[in-house]
Amino acid sequence: SGGWSDGLVDMFGCPRDALPEIVDCAGQFGTTPVFGGSIPICGMAGDQQAATIGQACFARGDTKATFGTGAFVLTNAGTTPPSSKNRLLATVLWQLGGRRTYAIEGSVFVAGSLIQWLRDAVNLIEAAPETEAIARSVPDNGGVYLVPALSGLGAPWWEPDARAAISGLSFSSTRAHIVRAALEAMAHQSHDLKTAFAADGADWARLRVDGGMVTNDWIAQDLADVLDLPVDRPDFAETTALGAAMLAGVGCGLFANLEEAARMRGPEVTFEPRLEAEARTQRLAGWKSAVGRAIP
Numbered sequence: 603s604g605g606w607s608d609g610l611v612d613m614f615g616c617p618r619d620a621l622p623e624i625v626d627c628a629g630q631f632g633t634t635p636v637f638g639g640s641i642p643i644c645g646m647a648g649d650q651q652a653a654t655i656g657q658a659c660f661a662r663g664d665t666k667a668t669f670g671t672g673a674f675v676l677t678n679a680g681t682t683p684p685s686s687k688n689r690l691l692a693t694v695l696w697q698l699g700g701r702r703t704y705a706i707e708g709s710v711f712v713a714g715s716l717i718q719w720l721r722d723a724v725n726l727i728e729a730a731p732e733t734e735a736i737a738r739s740v741p742d743n744g745g746v747y748l749v750p751a752l753s754g755l756g757a758p759w760w761e762p763d764a765r766a767a768i769s770g771l772s773f774s775s776t777r778a779h780i781v782r783a784a785l786e787a788m789a790h791q792s793h794d795l796k797t798a799f800a801a802d803g804a805d806w807a808r809l810r811v812d813g814g815m816v817t818n819d820w821i822a823q824d825l826a827d828v829l830d831l832p833v834d835r836p837d838f839a840e841t842t843a844l845g846a847a848m849l850a851g852v853g854c855g856l857f858a859n860l861e862e863a864a865r866m867r868g869p870e871v872t873f874e875p876r877l878e879a880e881a882r883t884q885r886l887a888g889w890k891s892a893v894g895r896a897i898p
Contacts, residue, residue: 609745622635623775626698627645627696628698628849628853629853630854631853642854644851645846645849646846647848648782650674650676651845653666653676653697653845654676655696655702655844655848655860656703656845656867657844657845657856658860658861659676660678660860661678663807665677666809666811666812667810667812667820667825668715668812668813669713669811669812669813670713670813671713671715671716672712672714672840673788673792674708674711675799676693676706676707677705677706677707677799679703680704681701683704684705684706684802685707686798688798689760689798690706690756690758690795690798690799690802691706691708692706693705693707698860702808708757708798708799709757710737710756711752711754711755712750712753713791713813714814715892716784718730733785733818734776734819734820736781737781737820739778740782743779743783744775745770746775746783747769747770747783748780748783748786749767749769749787750791751764752765755896757794757795758794761897763787766893769892770888770892772856785818785821785824786828788815789821789824790885790889796829806829806831807831808831808834809831809833809834810835810836810840811835816835824861825873825876827876827877827882829875831840832872832880834872835871836869837869838868844867848863849863851863851866
């Protein structure tokens with residue numbers, strides 16, 4: 603309906619007049635004096651919705667993944683509210699002209715925070731940027747897998763009691779293998795999500811990525827290799843801010859629509875998959891086994 607749920611309003615005993623009006627994501631919403639003048643507020647969105655807009659995911663099936671502290675994947679689901687049978691979330695992507703576009707979302711609890719843990723808690727690295735060179739210093743993970751369930755596992759597992767595990771260690775395992783296994787976990791978790799999205803009829807043809815982690819070329823290439831699809835990374839990294847700016851541009855009349863506003867995006871680099879199918883299958887089998895050991 604695009605309005606507040608009567609059932610939830612009654613359940614929480616919330617006065618309806620205490621709830622804000624539901625409006626479009628672009629328009630004239632008021633002004634702010636925050637910079638000393640009267641600045642119109644013309645766009646609003648949640649952070650992941652804004653990033654999806656900033657990545658120009660305007661067509662049904664367009665997909666973006668943001669790798670920050672956690673990782674968040676959203677696929678444009680079109681104008682019909684989706685209903686996942688594979689433990690994914692449904693959300694409103696945007697509303698313009700009273701018409702809503704929806705998304706399917708998968709959330710991973712631990713992404714960039716794993717690198718912080720490697721640096722601050724176990725002192726395997728001194729700074730995040732060095733992980734790329736460390737990962738490249740070994741030809742593979744040496745059979746080592748790291749399941750980053752430091753706060754449980756998110757989608758599609760939803761296992762709050764799962765705990766992080768490093769498996770496959772031997773006397774030949776090195777610091778580099780563990781660091782590489784940590785980076786590989788980003789692609790492994792993304793593949794779990796891709797499988798769930800596909801089962802819900804929202805398979806990915808390509809993936810648009812952003813966030814601090816994927817400034818690491820090795821991670822971006824590994825995503826392409828394990829997901830077996832092209833991965834696009836824009837040169838302008840702040841896609842969340844860009845999406846908000848695109849909405850504001852539409853709301854204040856600078857652009858006629860989001861497609862026109864997408865000219866702000868600029869160029870991007872594409873990472874093409876190049877991993878052999880057999881190697882991909884072996885890695886994913888090892889990951890599946892490792893996850894099984896992390897879930898009680």
